[in-house]
Amino acid sequence: MKVQPPKLIWKFFRWFCRKDYLEEIEGDLVELFEKQYETSPGRARRRFTWSVLRYFRPGFIRSFSPLTNSNTTTMFKNNIKIAWRNLKRQPFFTFLNTFGLAVGMAGTLLIALFIHDELRFDRMFSDADRIYRVNINNRTAGETSDYASVSGPLANVMRADFPQAELITRFKESNSVLLRKDDSQKNVKEEKVVGVDETFFEMFGIRLLQGNEATALLEPRSIVLTSTAVEKHFPDGDAVGKSLTIDNGQAYLVTGIVEDMPKSSFLRDYQVFISLSTYEDAKSIAWNNWSYPTFVKLVPGADPETLHTFLSGVKDNYLIPWAMTFIPGLTVESSRQDEKETGNYMRFGAIAMTDIHLHSPNIEGELNANSDIQNVYILSFIGLFLILLASVNFMNLSTARSMKRAKEVGIRKTLGSSRPGLIKQFLTEAGLVSFISLLLAVAAAALALPYFNELSGKSITIPLAQPGFWLALLLTTLILGLISGSYPAFLMSKFAPHNALKAGGENSLKGGKVRNLLVVFQFAVSIFLIASTLVVFQQLSFIQNKNLGFKKDQVLIIDDADAAGEQLESFKTEVERLSLVESVSLSSYLPTPSDRNGITFFVDDATNTDNAIIIGNWDIDHDYLPTIGLELIAGRNFNPQLKSDSSSLIINESTLQMLGGTAEEAIGRQMTSDFRREDKENAHFMTVIGVVRNFHFESLRNDIDALSLTLGKGANKAIIKLNPGDFSGSIAQIEELWAKVAPGQLFNYYFMDDSFNETYEAEQRLGSIFITFTVLSLFIACLGLFGLAAFNAEKRSKEIGIRKVLGASVGQITYRLSIDFLKLVGFAIVLSIPLAWYAMNQWLQDFSYRIEISWWIFALSALLAVAISILTVSQQSVRAALSNPVKSLKVE
């Protein structure tokens, strides 16, 4: 028995080595091995192994690619070639197919990008899944409300007693501020300013471009600016270490620069961050200031349930003990008893930060407007419909043309082509079309993106550099090609060759029923979208024209009026003298976005917690009611002559509901917010002197909250009601007066109805997105119908010819050709209208104030659909009807 080299290695060598080298090299290896084996078997084996490995290199490894003359690749190449020729032969249909598909794909692509952006909202922050926001759910006097902002002391309490909290950051919104550089007289306005705890940057994993994340916001009166804000205030870029004067008051030190906040985050608008330690009340231990949105990051692996458990105990463990210090007789037990009897409660809870944008409603204290997962669903449906409509087009046009290709299929089958082979060929064709459409769609989407961003209020980019994006795109295209190609492929490959080849053979239109069904589907979707769009727009205009309880037209607002300081009152008097000015009021509060303030009142008795209500409180002046146009239903307005009115108060109807009784009965009732003092009997009470009709000071999505109006100073807005006339002239006059009382201060004005419209931006965006994609889908559906009509006219040209010869009129023929399609559209109307009615009713449920859907909306959408389809079809039908019968009958 001869010695053998290591078997496995040898096998490996024989597997990979080129066949033409094998004998020679193997021989040499074995010879060497045998020679060496005599002296040292071990080394011989090692050397053999090593040598074999050294041969594992290009030049010695055989080719592993499959046989080059494989039939599959040849057929594939051939299929592509045939597909290309077929597409070229019928440029009109090819154009309809690719164009329709490309439009559909581009629309869907945009929607997909939009949805992707919505879904990844707030997820870019480090450990986003461990961050939660504390919420309050509160019920007083039968009114439930939610707040996204909580008491200041809660953060400290959690830091001390809740070990699962890794970091806690409070926010404090401070609306707009005026910033002034040291060396400048001019104020520059910053709209989005927020106070944050020093943990802010660390908690959200935000890196500073300049400055230290840990210490930047430690000291009072430190501010951090975004790059955009730096550009605005310090064009030379040198900001850190400089100081800025805020609202003509104290100087703040710029301690850091941060990149602009991510667009897809709740922080997106903020430009200026102020250290929270700046604010005195942030250090307060009083629980009655509910203006701090509070975010908590849990330690890794912590159960969110622990947070909920801790928060559910906050009221009993911290809030009540604090209140006990000034409310005698209050105990945890007595407050529980109260809750049981009155049904009132206050619950602390938490929501995951990543859920805020899509899964929570807009509630008070929200740092930014939220979207709604419902919109994501709606858009997903629209996207899906768009792409389905486009592929339906493809199916319809392909099967309609199938007759033309019947001969081709017959010959192929006679020559031995198998059915799978034919199916493959048709699928290749579909794949090619969808691939070309894909390229067109990406280009179209890229072109349309800036407009789409405008429309949707986002800043989406196409991730062209990401391989995942292309992979997803290619995969979708492949699937789309398969879906839209499978039906025609299945149908066409079924032709029996003897029928297909017979002269004048089977001339019936194959797949007619399915095709009709698909047209019905297309139009049903289109009509559904038209009706929905109409409802959305009607609701929008309803909101804009609804009697809001106040008059928003011709009301000019001057922001930051407090910059005028002591001069503000004289400014008011001067403006009132202008000819076009009807009245002027000073306040910080408006029915449109502005300051908000909540206050706890004890009604009638300062010790009875049963009678406590939390309601909104606005500081206004004597002229506020007439200027805004609020209507008194009982009592009177504040009277400048009456000193006592400083402790008077006007309530709205929602507050009246909490108090109970009629408006007249409410006049003269006593309320106090002065319940924390020791000598309760001396508490300072306010008297109700008037009740105003409810007016919408929040979005119409919500009910009207309880509100109280009191006389107060410190207004930051001047509200000017103008008479119709030369607005620009009046504004110029007012600006002149402003420059006199507040030299160097910004004259910042807007009209209230503009500001009001901004409140409904989300709805308006949804409306525009809706209408855009409705038009797109209608367009695609018409493209398909157009193709079918053209084909139909062509196919029936002989019939038309004969009819004409026998005396049919153009009108009759046009009617015959069009009526078939109109029947389908009629079916679609019947199908889609109940669906649209149901869906839109669901959507409207979201609004507290909404329209009734009326029948004419559906009539109008049906009419639109019919009109558009007649337009589409008739052009082809008329052309066919007008053609000379000699031409169509001459052939053959």
Place this chain on the structure above:
Amino acid sequence: MGEHSLGEFEELVLLFVAAFNNEAYGVLILENLEKKLEKKVNISAVHVALKRMENKGFVESNYGGITNERGGRRKKYYSITATGKKMLDRQYELRTSIYKEIPKISFGQ
């Protein structure tokens, strides 16, 4: 493509092929190389050089008869081609001509 070049190791192998013309095969060349160079050489290096030079047209090969050694596998014998010989001559000339240019240097003996 221009003139093929000849690497240093390839040149050595080619010299052996010329020396044992028609009798040169992998193991023989390897053993002689190891003897002359006084170091271990891997058989794969020899084969790589041979295959390369065959592609360049410096050597050609043919199988010998079946033997009883090496499991009955045939040996592949290499011989030098005219181009190969020309290449060797040129290399040799080049070297000697340059070598002659070297001035007489005394290394201070």
